[in-house]
Each structure stands twice: as structure tokens, then as C-alpha cells.
Amino acid sequence: MTIAEEISRDEQFMAEAFKEAEKALARDEVPIGAVVVIRGQVVARAHNLTEALSDPTAHAEMQVITAATSSLGGKYLGDATLYVTVEPCPMCAAALYWAQLGRLVYAAGDPKRGYTLVTPNLLHPKTEVSYGILAPRASKMMKAFFHKKR
Amino acid sequence: MTIAEEISRDEQFMAEAFKEAEKALARDEVPIGAVVVIRGQVVARAHNLTEALSDPTAHAEMQVITAATSSLGGKYLGDATLYVTVEPCPMCAAALYWAQLGRLVYAAGDPKRGYTLVTPNLLHPKTEVSYGILAPRASKMMKAFFHKKR
Numbered sequence: 136m137t138i139a140e141e142i143s144r145d146e147q148f149m150a151e152a153f154k155e156a157e158k159a160l161a162r163d164e165v166p167i168g169a170v171v172v173i174r175g176q177v178v179a180r181a182h183n184l185t186e187a188l189s190d191p192t193a194h195a196e197m198q199v200i201t202a203a204t205s206s207l208g209g210k211y212l213g214d215a216t217l218y219v220t221v222e223p224c225p226m227c228a229a230a231l232y233w234a235q236l237g238r239l240v241y242a243a244g245d246p247k248r249g250y251t252l253v254t255p256n257l258l259h260p261k262t263e264v265s266y267g268i269l270a271p272r273a274s275k276m277m278k279a280f281f282h283k284k285r
Numbered sequence: 286m287t288i289a290e291e292i293s294r295d296e297q298f299m300a301e302a303f304k305e306a307e308k309a310l311a312r313d314e315v316p317i318g319a320v321v322v323i324r325g326q327v328v329a330r331a332h333n334l335t336e337a338l339s340d341p342t343a344h345a346e347m348q349v350i351t352a353a354t355s356s357l358g359g360k361y362l363g364d365a366t367l368y369v370t371v372e373p374c375p376m377c378a379a380a381l382y383w384a385q386l387g388r389l390v391y392a393a394g395d396p397k398r399g400y401t402l403v404t405p406n407l408l409h410p411k412t413e414v415s416y417g418i419l420a421p422r423a424s425k426m427m428k429a430f431f432h433k434k435r
């Protein structure tokens with residue numbers, strides 16, 4: 136696969152994560168969405184549900200890890216790429232450590248609660264990381280949401 | 286409450302967390318248990334279920350946070366004390382940040398994956414922390430479990 140093809144594929148799956156973020160937005164949740172992809176197939180999709188579930192752990196990444204591992208019947212996601220519209224928080228990054236995720240792709244960084252503010256080592260050492268794909272779209276969505284809330 | 290009374294109360298609730306750890310052990314799960322207490326009442330109890338659920342995020346603390354906040358109908362645990370038999374990992378500590386936990390009490394430290402190895406700041410700044418209550422019992426239980434697995 137050429138670099139151009141890889142970027143195109145990442146954009147395609149990130150667009151799927153944005154579909155999930157839009158579902159969160161429609162429920163007045165912080166608009167973050169995620170998908171898990173294995174060998175070119177989306178195997179799980181989820182969005183933030185902290186308000187609906189009254190559960191502070193119900194971030195998009197946690198929901199999608201649980202959905203993926205439960206449906207695959209194993210605890211590990213070494214063959215998987217997780218696409219998420221915003222940089223994971225420390226909880227979600229440390230959850231991805233336990234899942235031994237193969238690759239993480241996030242759109243926008245989170246300057247307040249992103250895991251890289253603590254240490255990139257919250258992830259598993261074997262997890263590859265890419266970011267910035269469709270980042271302006273994610274930033275715009277988050278800013279509009281929090282602006283409306285103020 | 287005197288200090289002796291407070292220790293006695295902590296031991297009583299930690300014993301409840303150990304009952305949960307025993308349930309995990311009986312299912313051949315890593316034997317860790319947790320309870321959430323509000324104003325002297327256990328409001329939620331849970332144990333590690335990572336194998337049973339094929340879910341790397343199903344730690345005792347995550348299960349008990351979800352159970353407590355869902356049943357209370359709110360995302361925050363500022364009035365609560367969480368008792369857990371082993372020091373939380375970074376994922377669980379960062380989850381307790383989101384819950385804005387009032388007080389954390391753990392028995393044994395975890396020299397491999399305890400959150401304090403990363404930074405104590407993974408917890409919320411307002412969370413009080415106590416540890417060491419019944420620690421030898423927790424250490425012995427963990428060591429016996431992993432020795433058997435080898």
C-alpha cells in the first residue's frame with residue numbers, strides 16, 4: 136500500500152468514527168466516536184455515553200474496546216487499529232495498554248486531558264500511533280459543543 | 286470518630302472487598318475485589334471479570350464505579366469511599382479521576398502496574414488516599430494465584 140492509499144484508508148475509517156461522534160452529539164453527549172478495524176473490516180463501533188449511562192467510564196474508546204473484545208472472544212487487540220475522533224484520556228490510553236492495541240489513530244489532540252500530557256508510555260510499547268487525520272473537523276465539533284454548553 | 290474506630294471501620298469494609306476478591310478467585314480470575322461505601326453503607330460491590338467477559342477493561346474498580354454511578358444516577362462519587370484489595374492500575378486511577386472519588390483505600394501496593402508508578406496525579410486532586418489496610422492478606426492472595434498459574 137502506498138502512503139497515499141494508507142492516508143485515504145485512514146480517512147475512510149476516521150469518517151466512520153465521526154459517524155459515531157455525530158450520534159453522541161445527537162444525544163447531547165460530548166461528541167466523540169470510535170471504531171475498531173481488523174484487516175480492513177470495522178468490527179466494533181461506539182460513541183461516548185457518559186450522560187446516558189450516568190457512567191464516567193463510558194467513553195467511546197472504553198465502549199468500543201469492550202464491544203470488540205467481547206465479540207471477538209479475547210482480551211487482546213494486537214491485530215486491530217482503533218480510530219477515535221479525539222486523543223484518548225489517560226483512562227482510555229491505559230485501557231488500550233491492557234488490550235495491547237496494534238495501532239491507534241486519533242484526529243484532534245486534547246490539550247486538557249489527553250494522555251500525552253501525562254506520558255505517552257500509558258500505551259503499550261508495541262502500539263503504533265498516528266494523529267492529525269481530519270483533526271480540524273474534530274476540533275470544530277468539540278469547540279461548538281462546549282461553546283453551546285457555556 | 287477516633288483513629289482506632291476509623292481503622293476498624295476501614296478493616297470492616299476492606300473485608301467486604303475481600304469477599305469480592307474470593308468470588309473472583311473462585312472463577313479463576315485475578316483475585317481483586319472492590320466495594321463503594323457512602324455514609325457507612327455499601328452501595329456497590331464487584332470483582333475482576335476480565336476472563337469471564339473477555340474484556341481487558343473489566344477490572345474490579347471499573348465494574349464497581351459503573352455499578353455505583355449507574356445505581357446512584359450520577360457520574361460523580363465525591364461522597365464515596367472505594368475500597369479495593371490491590372492498588373489500582375493507571376486505567377482505574379484515571380477512571381476514579383473522572384468520578385471525582387472522595388476517598389480511595391487500597392490494601393496491597395502493586396509493584397508492577399500500580400498507578401503510583403506512573404504518577405499519583407492520575408487521581409483527582411481532591412481524592413484522599415489510604416493504603417496498607419489488610420495488605421498482607423491481599424499480597425498473599427495475589428502471589429498464590431500467580432504461583433499456581435506458572
